[in-house]
Amino acid sequence: MNKLRPSFDIIYLRCCNVISERSTCKRRKVGSFLVTEDHRQVVAVGYNGPARGLPNDICTNISKSCGCIHAELNCLLPSRPSGKHILYISCAPCSDCIKHIINVPDVIEVCYHEEYTDSRELSSIYNLGRLTNSGIIVKRVEEI
Secondary structure (H helix, E strand, O other): OOOOOOHHHHHHHHHHHHHHOOOOOOOOOOOEEEEEOOOOOEEEEEEEEEOOOOOOOOOOOOOOOOEOHHHHHHHHHHOOOOOOOEEEEEEOOHHHHHHHHHOOOEEEEEEEEOOOOOOOOOOOOHHHHHHHHHOOOOEOOOOO
């Protein structure tokens, strides 16, 4: 990689970190971008937070009880992608989000930066393997 010209993966993962700053979640701030396969268009943006109309302070800081909608869902739900797309996420998706991602036929790749860590989740490798088994490319970029 050319040090003066970062890859699109690095650029969009950095953007995920920036948009995650809007999150009101007390546990983890996560951002997500859905872009076209050629990286030229941003289709949707998401970050984790409460459902529309709910107060921003509903997060309980307790796993699976925080009340926030995950960044990936906030990115995918309002969009109607057609054509092939890449989903960038600042953190690997949880097992619930993986099921939703698999059901979006136009997502061909998931690229993330940080591993998802939750003691109540199965290993991240197992969960991400479900994406791979569904024909979705999974890529982790460790340094952004």
